[in-house]
Amino acid sequence: KNQVEQSPQSLIILEGKNCTLQCNYTVSPFSNLRWYKQDTGRGPVSLTIMTFSENTKSNGRYTATLDADTKQSSLHITASQLSDSASYICVVTTQFSGGYNKLIFGAGTRLAVHP
Amino acid sequence: DTEVTQTPKHLVMGMTNKKSLKCEQHMGHRAMYWYKQKAKKPPELMFVYSYEKLSINESVPSRFSPECPNSSLLNLHLHALQPEDSALYLCASSQEEIPPGYGYTFGSGTRLTVV
Numbered sequence: 065k066n067q068v069e070q071s072p073q074s075l076i077i078l079e080g081k082n083c084t085l086q087c088n089y090t091v092s093p094f095s096n097l098r099w100y101k102q103d104t105g106r107g108p109v110s111l112t113i114m115t116f117s118e119n120t121k122s123n124g125r126y127t128a129t130l131d132a133d134t135k136q137s138s139l140h141i142t143a144s145q146l147s148d149s150a151s152y153i154c155v156v157t158t159q160f161s162g163g164y165n166k167l168i169f170g171a172g173t174r175l176a177v178h179p
Numbered sequence: 180d181t182e183v184t185q186t187p188k189h190l191v192m193g194m195t196n197k198k199s200l201k202c203e204q205h206m207g208h209r210a211m212y213w214y215k216q217k218a219k220k221p222p223e224l225m226f227v228y229s230y231e232k233l234s235i236n237e238s239v240p241s242r243f244s245p246e247c248p249n250s251s252l253l254n255l256h257l258h259a260l261q262p263e264d265s266a267l268y269l270c271a272s273s274q275e276e277i278p279p280g281y282g283y284t285f286g287s288g289t290r291l292t293v294v
Contacts, residue, residue: 098283107185107269107285108222153221157283160227164210164234165273165283169221 066091068170070154076176081144085173087137087154095157095165099128099139102151102172111139111152144177151175181206183286185270191292194260200289202253202270208282210234211253213245214269216288222269228253260293267291 068089077083089097096115100108112121112128114137120129127140141148154170183204192198202211210229214222227235228247242264244256253270267290273283 100285105267105288105290107183107287110284160235164227164229166224167222167283171221174219 066156066158066168068154068156068168070152070170070173072173073171074174074176076178077144079144079146079177079179082140082142083144083175085139085141085152085154085175087139087170089135089137089154089156089168089170091135091156091158091168093158094132095159097128097130097137098155098157099126099137100153100155102153104150108153108155141175146177146179149175149177181284183270183272183284185268185286185289187289188287189290189292191294192257192260193294194262196260197256197258199257200255200268200270200291202255202272202286203251204272204284205251206272206274206282206284207250208272208274208284209250210273211247212271212273213253213255214271214285216267216269218266226255257291260291262293265292 071086098113099111102108111126114121114130116132125142130137151172151174153172156168186201213225216222225239226245231247242259246254267288269288270286
């Protein structure tokens with residue numbers, strides 16, 4: 065069964081601190097892995113996307129890593145800001161039998177950044 | 180233009196009403212998607228359109244009726260909804276399936292409340 069598991073479920077950190085979110089997946093076939101940021105009541109916004117051959121990808125203060133051997137990914141946030149408070153969702157792309165994309169979503173990590 | 184635009188942002192409708200959600204993209208994407216997201220849950224795929232044809236229907240009740248008038252527009256017609264259908268409805272689009280998944284972009288969503 066295709067699954068994406070994220071940890072922790074929720075996290076509280078102080079402004080300016082760093083944090084790392086984890087994602088483990090069992091998805092086959094694997095196309096790519098994305099990290100999305102979703103504010104409450106809004107659509108997900110893509111932060112990074114990595115294919116099988118990519119180990120790391122950065123987007124400003126966000127750095128994602130991918131270990132395709134162990135099927136693990138992480139998202140590291142540096143120098144956190146209050147605006148980083150959101151849900152962070154790990155999403156693995158696979159394919160329907162007809163070749164169409166199918167996204168397997170993790171349950172997300174709810175991050176709260178406090179002053 | 181790198182956005183998926185959804186209208187309206189908020190919608191309140193009675194159980195006997197007929198309403199429509201609209202989604203538009205001008206990125207040349209040939210696949211478009213409808214998702215439903217309940218609070219604190221990941222998005223659930225409802226429909227997939229590829230080249231303006233319905234490719235995937237994830238066993239969605241007939242009170243939800245999708246329509247793709249052209250390659251840039253996607254509608255979701257709503258009729259006789261139930262209160263449990265209240266959710267955030269997300270539209271997404273992506274490039275051609277091969278290579279898979281790049282450019283997968285979500286709209287900001289329509290917050291639907293059924294009363």
